[in-house]
Amino acid sequence: MRLTFLLLLGLSIGACRTVSPSLPRYIVTLTPVSLGGGQPGHQPGLCIAVDPTDAQGVWWWQPGPSGCSSRITGPTVFRAQLATVAPARDSGPIEVGFQVPVMEGPPRDFRLVLYEDGMRIVASGERVSTERRRDLDIPPAHGR
Numbered sequence: 001m002r003l004t005f006l007l008l009l010g011l012s013i014g015a016c017r018t019v020s021p022s023l024p025r026y027i028v029t030l031t032p033v034s035l036g037g038g039q040p041g042h043q044p045g046l047c048i049a050v051d052p053t054d055a056q057g058v059w060w061w062q063p064g065p066s067g068c069s070s071r072i073t074g075p076t077v078f079r080a081q082l083a084t085v086a087p088a089r090d091s092g093p094i095e096v097g098f099q100v101p102v103m104e105g106p107p108r109d110f111r112l113v114l115y116e117d118g119m120r121i122v123a124s125g126e127r128v129s130t131e132r133r134r135d136l137d138i139p140p141a142h143g144r
Contacts, residue, residue, distance in 0.1 A: 024132035026051055027114055032063045033121060033128050049077065049136055050085060050096055050114060058083035058098045064141025071138045081107060
């Protein structure tokens with residue numbers, strides 16, 4: 001009888017707790033980011049994903065016709081070169097750095113800052129909205 005009571009008590013306490021869903025791992029731009037800063041021959045807009053828990057967790061792809069929800073590069077999204085993700089302190093912004101290869105010349109360095117409500121490109125001040133995703137399975141654009 002006592003064992004049954006303890007078991008029922010333990011189950012009822014466990015049932016009263018609310019389980020928060022886990023936060024999706026990746027922070028992804030909703031629209032392409034202009035990384036060229038208006039320079040001639042600049043890199044076209046890119047979509048960017050960041051894993052704030054990975055010190056090198058940055059990926060990019062060129063958007064398809066539907067924007068960042070599809071891609072024209074691949075076979076998958078690209079892991080960024082020399083990526084750095086500086087974790088936030090006390091829910092502050094996350095600083096991100098990486099390189100993107102360009103057609104002519106050496107790779108270009110980029111710096112971003114992630115906030116609760118989006119991302120800011122340090123060089124241009126451009127802000128873009130972001131969303132959380134559980135994976136980086138971005139489908140290829142069809143008929144490109």
